[in-house]
Amino acid sequence: MTANIAFPRYSRIGPGAINELPAVIASLGLQRPLLVTDAYLSRTGATDRVLTLLRDAGLTASVFDRTVPDPTTESLDLGVESVRAHNADCVIGFGGGSPMDSAKALAVLASQGGPMRKFKTPNSYSGPALPIIAIPTTAGSGSEATQFTVISDSDNDEKMLCPGLSFLPVAAIIDYELTLSMPARLTADTGVDALAHAVEAYVSRKANPISDAMSLSAIGLISANLRRVYHDGNDHLAREAMMAAATQAGMAFSNSSVTLVHGMSRPIGAHFHVAHGLSNAMLFPAVTAFSVSGAVHRYAECARAYGVADPTTSDEIAAGRIVDALAELCGDLEVPTPKSYGIDHDTWTQLTPLMAQQAIASGSPANNPVLPSHDDIERIYADVYG
Numbered sequence: 001m002t003a004n005i006a007f008p009r010y011s012r013i014g015p016g017a018i019n020e021l022p023a024v025i026a027s028l029g030l031q032r033p034l035l036v037t038d039a040y041l042s043r044t045g046a047t048d049r050v051l052t053l054l055r056d057a058g059l060t061a062s063v064f065d066r067t068v069p070d071p072t073t074e075s076l077d078l079g080v081e082s083v084r085a086h087n088a089d090c091v092i093g094f095g096g097g098s099p100m101d102s103a104k105a106l107a108v109l110a111s112q113g114g115p116m117r118k119f120k121t122p123n124s125y126s127g128p129a130l131p132i133i134a135i136p137t138t139a140g141s142g143s144e145a146t147q148f149t150v151i152s153d154s155d156n157d158e159k160m161l162c163p164g165l166s167f168l169p170v171a172a173i174i175d176y177e178l179t180l181s182m183p184a185r186l187t188a189d190t191g192v193d194a195l196a197h198a199v200e201a202y203v204s205r206k207a208n209p210i211s212d213a214m215s216l217s218a219i220g221l222i223s224a225n226l227r228r229v230y231h232d233g234n235d236h237l238a239r240e241a242m243m244a245a246a247t248q249a250g251m252a253f254s255n256s257s258v259t260l261v262h263g264m265s266r267p268i269g270a271h272f273h274v275a276h277g278l279s280n281a282m283l284f285p286a287v288t289a290f291s292v293s294g295a296v297h298r299y300a301e302c303a304r305a306y307g308v309a310d311p312t313t314s315d316e317i318a319a320g321r322i323v324d325a326l327a328e329l330c331g332d333l334e335v336p337t338p339k340s341y342g343i344d345h346d347t348w349t350q351l352t353p354l355m356a357q358q359a360i361a362s363g364s365p366a367n368n369p370v371l372p373s374h375d376d377i378e379r380i381y382a383d384v385y386g
C-alpha cells in the first residue's frame with residue numbers, strides 16, 4: 001500500500017510566532033484575509049490583537065467570529081456570506097478545533113458552494129478552495145496540520161468527516177503562548193484528544209513510517225507533560241511540549257487515520273453535545289482494551305513510548321500496560337463517564353443503535369486493528385456508560 005504524505009507548506013513554531021502571521025500571509029502573495037474565530041476570543045481581546053497585526057502590516061483584514069463549538073452546516077451560512085462580502089483571498093482559522101474546522105469548510109464552500117454533505121467521507125476533495133492559514137489556541141485537535149474538517153449536519157445531527165487536500169492549511173502558526181490561558185478542563189480534554197490521535201494513527205491499518213515517527217514522539221511528550229499542564233497551566237515548558245505534541249499527532253493521523261475511538265466519539269458529540277476531547281476520553285481505555293489483540297506489538301510500542309514499558313518488557317505485558325495507563329490518566333484528569341456527566345440512561349440506550357451505525361458509516365472503525373461489528377460497538381457504548 002502506498003502512503004500519501006502531506007503537510008502544511010509553511011509552519012512557524014515557537015513563542016511569539018503569532019507576530020509572524022503578516023509575513024507568512026505576504027509570503028503567500030495574499031492580501032485580503034478573513035479571520036475566522038469565535039466570540040470567546042473576541043471577548044478576550046485576542047481577535048483584535050490579530051486584526052491589528054494584520055492591518056498594521058497593510059493587509060485588508062476582516063473578521064467572522066460567529067463560529068460555534070462542533071460547527072454545524074447552519075453556522076457556516078453566515079460565514080460564507082462574510083467571505084464573499086469581504087472578497088477574501090484566504091481564511092485564517094484562529095482558535096481551537098471548531099474555529100479552524102469552520103475556516104476550512106468556509107474555504108471550500110465559498111469557492112464551490114454547498115451543501116457540505118457532498119464533501120463527506122468516502123469522498124475526498126482536492127479541487128479549488130481558498131488558501132487556509134491555521135492558528136491553534138489549544139493543544140489538541142491538530143487541525144492546523146490535518147487534511148480533514150468535521151462538520152455536523154444541522155438536518156440530522158450527523159458529525160461528517162470531510163477529507164481532502166483542499167482542507168489542509170497551506171500555513172500554520174504554532175505559538176504555545178496562545179494556550180497559556182486555557183482552563184484545566186479544556187487543557188485535559190484537548191490533551192487526551194491529541195493522545196488519541198497519536199495512538200490511533202500508530203495502530204491504524206493506514207500507519208506508515210512517517211506517521212509512526214510523529215505518533216511515537218507525540219505519545220512521549222504527552223505522557224511527560226499532560227498532567228503538568230493540567231495542574232499548572234502556566235508551566236511554559238510543558239505547554240510548549242504539549243503544543244508540539246498536538247501538532248505532531250495531527251500530522252500523524254492526517255497521514256494515517258484515526259480508528260475506533262474517534263469513530264465512536266463523534267456520535268456522542270453530535271447527539272449529546274459532549275466536548276470532542278471529553279467524548280474521546282470516555283471511550284479511550286475501553287476501546288483500547290477491545291482493540292489490543294489486533295495489534296499487540298503496536299500497542300506495546302505505544303506503551304514503551306508512553307514510558308510504562310521498556311524494550312525488555314514482553315509485547316503482551318506492555319500492551320496491557322498501555323490500557324491500564326490510559327485508564328489511570330483518565331482518572332487523574334477526572335474524566336467523567338457518560339452517566340456522571342449527566343446523560344440520561346434511557347436516551348443513551350435508545351440512541352445506541354443509531355450511534356453505532358453512524359460510527360461505522362464514518363469509515364474510521366474500518367481502520368481499527370480489530371474490526372468491530374455493529375454489536376461490538378453497541379456493547380462498548382453500553383459498557384462505558386458508567
Ligand SMILES: [Fe+2]
Nearest residue numbers: 141193262276
Ligand atoms: Fe480528535
